[in-house]
Each structure stands twice: as structure tokens, then as C-alpha cells.
Amino acid sequence: MANIDTSMEYLPKEEVMAIWNANLKLTDEDFLAMDDDEFRARVRERCHHTLEIQVYHAQHRDQKLSSTQADYAKRLLRLWVEKGLSTDLPEYKYVSFLIETADKLAAGEHVDLSSYKPTPVTKEMEDTFFTILKERRSVREFTDEEVPDEIIDKVLDAGLWAAHGCNVQSIKYVVVREKNEPGLFRGSDVPGGPVHLVICQDMRCYRANSFTPRRNQLLDAGAAGQNIVLAAHAAGLEGVWLTFPNEAFCDRLREKFKLPEYIRLVTYVDVGYGAQTPHPPLRWDVKDTILGRF
Numbered sequence: 001m002a003n004i005d006t007s008m009e010y011l012p013k014e015e016v017m018a019i020w021n022a023n024l025k026l027t028d029e030d031f032l033a034m035d036d037d038e039f040r041a042r043v044r045e046r047c048h049h050t051l052e053i054q055v056y057h058a059q060h061r062d063q064k065l066s067s068t069q070a071d072y073a074k075r076l077l078r079l080w081v082e083k084g085l086s087t088d089l090p091e092y093k094y095v096s097f098l099i100e101t102a103d104k105l106a107a108g109e110h111v112d113l114s115s116y117k118p119t120p121v122t123k124e125m126e127d128t129f130f131t132i133l134k135e136r137r138s139v140r141e142f143t144d145e146e147v148p149d150e151i152i153d154k155v156l157d158a159g160l161w162a163a164h165g166c167n168v169q170s171i172k173y174v175v176v177r178e179k180n181e182p183g184l185f186r187g188s189d190v191p192g193g194p195v196h197l198v199i200c201q202d203m204r205c206y207r208a209n210s211f212t213p214r215r216n217q218l219l220d221a222g223a224a225g226q227n228i229v230l231a232a233h234a235a236g237l238e239g240v241w242l243t244f245p246n247e248a249f250c251d252r253l254r255e256k257f258k259l260p261e262y263i264r265l266v267t268y269v270d271v272g273y274g275a276q277t278p279h280p281p282l283r284w285d286v287k288d289t290i291l292g293r294f
């Protein structure tokens, strides 16, 4: 198995193929010996690529699914239990649903997904959404009011609900209150907020799919970041997305929090109760951003 590479470049083709071939050869013993976090990422990715996509494709067209379609997922859930992982964990529940649905489709049954229909979006909900979207600002001045942990967790949860390439769900966080680590985040171009939300990635997750382009990995973190700044505003906080000024800054955090080598620090967002209401930096007119309509 190739080492975990935390840089931002594309993986060389030989390395992609090495990971691909190693993945094909994974035995039950390999899975049983694997770290639980990496195993869970592999379950998410494999079931996404070998079952989820096929199930929804067949369901939509009322097509019969091959009776072996769910075999790999079934093997992974068997290993899940053998590893002693809880069957209450989200992957186990979701994959069980996919397997059950695949088996119905393989038997030629019609599958009704109407109970999963999202809440209908009313005009009021739509307006609220766009108000939050457009009134979210980068706020760089904060009051001294303490942000409760529950609100921070709600905001971080929003980050986890962002779209994520191949559903590997690599996002991890470090939450740092400035008052507990004064000056640790010095070096940014702004003083920063009372709570620093560091968005990291568990790079072991990407071992599951060697073809994930690095750009997707960074987009995974970006999608989480965007959900986080929007959710912070929706939850009554304000914040600003910030930039690690250099590697030394990241190394300082890595050392302080004893982060293992497989954790990549990507970006961070500062949040708190806002003490300023900046004029919105106005945006392009959408018609001037469309390079073509074909």
C-alpha cells in the first residue's frame, strides 16, 4: 500500500494503479486488521460505487438488478460485524437499506422511495434561504459573548452534510477557543474570532478510491467550509473564512494538538457573535459571468 500523501498535487499514474491493484487484492484478513476509520471510509466508498448508484438507476427505471449486485456490500457488512463495529452506526444502517432495496429490485419488485421525499420548499422557505445566503458576510469583529458548544456543534454538523466526493466523508475538525490558546492563531491577517474551527481531512479515507483527483479532495473541504459559514450565520453567529499563512502555522497546530500524519489541515473559519455589519462586497451581475449558453 502506497504511503499517504498529504500534498495537493495529482497522484502519479503509477501510484494510482498501485493503490487500485492493492485495493482489488484486499482480503477479509486485511479488512479485519484495518483501522476502523479507514474501514468505514472504504465501506462508504465501495457501497457508493458498487451499489448506491446502481440501485437508484434501476429503481428509477423499474429495472431488475443483478442478484449479485449487493455481494460486495454484503461482504463488507459481514466484516463490519466481525470487526465488532456497532450496527447503529450510520454506514451500517444506510448500507443495510441499500442491500434490502437491491434484493427487492433483484427479485423484480417495485421499490417506492416516496417516503424519502424532502419537505416541500415553500416560497417562504426559499426566501429565507436566499436571505441567509446573501446576508452572510465575512465579519471580522466580535463581541465577548461566549458561544455555546451546542451552537458550535450544530455549525460543524452542517459541514458534515455538505456534498462529498465518493461519499468518503473525510472531514474532521479541531475546535479552538482563543481564550484557551491565546495567540496560537497569530500570523493571520486579521485578529480573528473567539472560536477557531479548523477544517481537516482524514487522508486515510482517500485510500478507498485511488482515482479521486486531488482537486476533489480540496473541494470536499471547501464544500464543508461553505456550509459552515452559512450555518454559522443561520445559527446567529458571524464569522470569517481564513487562510493558513504558511506551513509553519499548520505545523504549530499539528504539534500543539498532536495531530497524526494522516490528518491534513486544509483551512479554518473563525466564528463568534458579530460586532459589525459590513457593507456587502457587491457581486457580478450573473449575466456577466456566463461565458456561454449553448
Ligand SMILES: Cc1cc2nc3c(=O)[nH]c(=O)nc-3n(C[C@H](O)[C@H](O)[C@H](O)COP(=O)(O)O)c2cc1C
Residues within 6 Å of the ligand: 136, 137, 138, 139, 140, 189, 190, 240, 241, 242, 243, 267, 280, 281
Ligand atoms: C478560501 C477563502 C479564504 C479566505 N481567507 C481570508 C483571509 O485570510 N482573511 C480574510 O480577512 N478573509 C478571508 N476570506 C474571506 C473573503 O475575504 C470574503 O469572503 C470576500 O471578501 C467576500 O466577502 P463576503 O464573505 O462578506 O461576501 C477568505 C474566503 C475564502 C473563501
